[in-house]
Amino acid sequence: MTTLGSLEQQVMAAVWGQPPATVREVCGRLQGVADRAYTTILTTLDRLHRKGLVERAKVNGAWVYSAAAEGRARTEADALAAALLAHGPTGLLALVEQSPDEATLDQLAALIAARRGATGGTP
Template identity: 45%
Template sequence: MHGLGELEAAVMNVLWQEHPLKVRDVLDRLETGKKLAYTTVMTVLDNLHRKGWVTRELEGKAYRYEPAFSRAEAAARTVRDVLVSSGDPEAVLMHFAQSATERESELLRRALPKKKRSSAS
């Protein structure tokens, strides 16, 4: 995901699959190919909380974490960031529209609100 480091993205992937989870639960489910320390995962979750990617609730002495928004919402935010940072959102959208599959084009047509036609037209 845009704006996330590799380990942050891996933690978010775990939370999008199952939540809420404690640090230990996230650590046990992470598949990074590396042995990670509990404190490393705790720090990553704290950073994700500070950045607004996760919410947390204290349960006993430990926090339970869950995503602040869905994977689809995160992807949409990434697209929005790309459009804003491109300097020419119209050109980016036009290139995307030209490269969209038939299925993607149909989904976009259904998602865009239909303009009300006035009887005066």
């Protein structure tokens, strides 16, 4: 089982489901989340690459990184996830069982934003 450290988790979160990116672009995605030096992120990406979690390719002389498992594993995961979601809520603990319509979600988001404003919280 592959286990990720705290910074590795944040770097993976910046590459999962995102277009391939250079080290500098990954640093940009992490701004405000994990402000780290360029070399720290480069080292972390290299470590993730050695673990097989990140793929890299040289484009115009610079390494670009993307989440691995884009091939067979992703296809398999998509199929299993579709089956799990089609299973319905029975016996399954879902964070959100059924999503409301867009208008309701917008209203809820507006309520949360208004409450944040009232309490002086950050959006």
